[in-house]
Amino acid sequence: MASLKNVQPDAFVTLLVDCQTDKDFLSDLERIKKYVNEYIIVPVEDCVPPIAKSRYIKTSMRKYVKGDFLYIDADTVWNTPVSESDFTHDVMGVLDGHCLLATHPLKKEIEADFKRVNCDPGVERYVNGGVLFSKDSSISRAFFDLWHKKWLQTSETGCFIDMPSLNVAFKEVYGNDVPLLPGVYNCQISRSWKYFVKAKLIHFFTGWMTECGDKAYAFQRKAFWEFVRTNGLDDSVVDMLKNPLSAFAIPIEICDGVDLELRKTATYGLLRDMFERKIYGKRSRFDLVEKIVGKLSAIFDGG
Structure with a gap:
């Protein structure tokens, strides 16, 4: 949110949280709220496991947010402002790994996830759930209703991932012709660097951090986040937010196939x-x- 306000100060930010998070993390949320224009507490049943609450909110957020919106995962940093002319369909996303599922380097792992949740969307274009555009339309509302319903079903397996159910919704609404955002809106640097130089939004996947945090990109390093928790957004962090294309902590090299x-x-x-x-x-x-x-x-x- 801080990086978004840096590149697009007039951006309207809506933050959705569950009731328990609102109660338990009050001091943390007060620091975050200065970047927020709209704060919404979503009623989530107590029986929903803590690890699942964010997905519960994510798959049902169309009910709570008015107007068109661009959903953004938290493990991202903004580089340049959005171009509203890019938002041409009711629901849009970016290919996971910036490639078709058939050529995805993690195809076996993704298909294993399908088996874990008993849900194979049967798609060629497998969309990443980190950045999603949604118009305030009947088609979009139907899409999210379907996504949430399917996610609830897959969650009965005890696995709360949301991308298989997301892609079921894309398949049922759009068939094989899934509308895509330009890759610069979700530059997934743990998958490909194809869109990095011109990225609008860099998705760095903190879930991939190792215990010792040895990733080349600063925002992927565990030590960086420990520093932020202790010191907040000091001048060094703000400088990285202003220059996300230069936020490297160690020497790097390009690897071939x-x-x-x-x-x-x-x-x-x-x-x-x-x-x-x-x-x-x-x-x-x-x-x-x-x-x-x-x-x-x-x-x-x-x-």
Whole structure:
């Protein structure tokens, strides 16, 4: 919200919270409310698990927000203002991973989610739920009613993810011709950097932060958020919000397709875990493995 107000000061921000959050996080919310134009408490039944309440609100938000709106996940930072001419359909989103589901690097994991919640939307265009445009229209209201209904059904599995049910709604309303926002509205940097330079909104996925927070992009690092919780939005943080294209904390390099495929392997995951443990002073067998591999390499090179 702070970054949005920086790039678009006249933006009208609506914040929706459940009753319990309104009671339990009053001091935190008071600091947040200075960026908010409209604050709405949504009645969510006590039987809904805490982890599910945000999804309950998200899938039913069309009931509580008047007018056209652009829904935004919290793990995002704004780079440039919106262009209202881009909002051409009743409900719009951006492809997850900026690619068709058939070529998605996490296709197997996504299909595993479908099985977990007994919900396969059967779509080619799998839309990410982090940024969604909604017109205040009968079509949009029907869309959200369907999404919420389907999400309630999938939640009975004990898994509260909302993207399979979201894409069921897209499929039933639009078929295979799902209307898409330009990729710059949801630049998913953990998936692709294709839209980063011209991004309007950068989606950095804090859910992907590792325990030691070693991601290259500052907003993905656990240490960054611990600093913000302690110090608030000090000058250094504000400067990053004003320059999100430059918010890198460590050296980075571009990897090609071979490196990306290697990173999906169990071998890479094992070695990386051992190396990470070594760096942070934990017990690790990395030095032993490195020594063995070095000797094997010398033998093969010599041959």
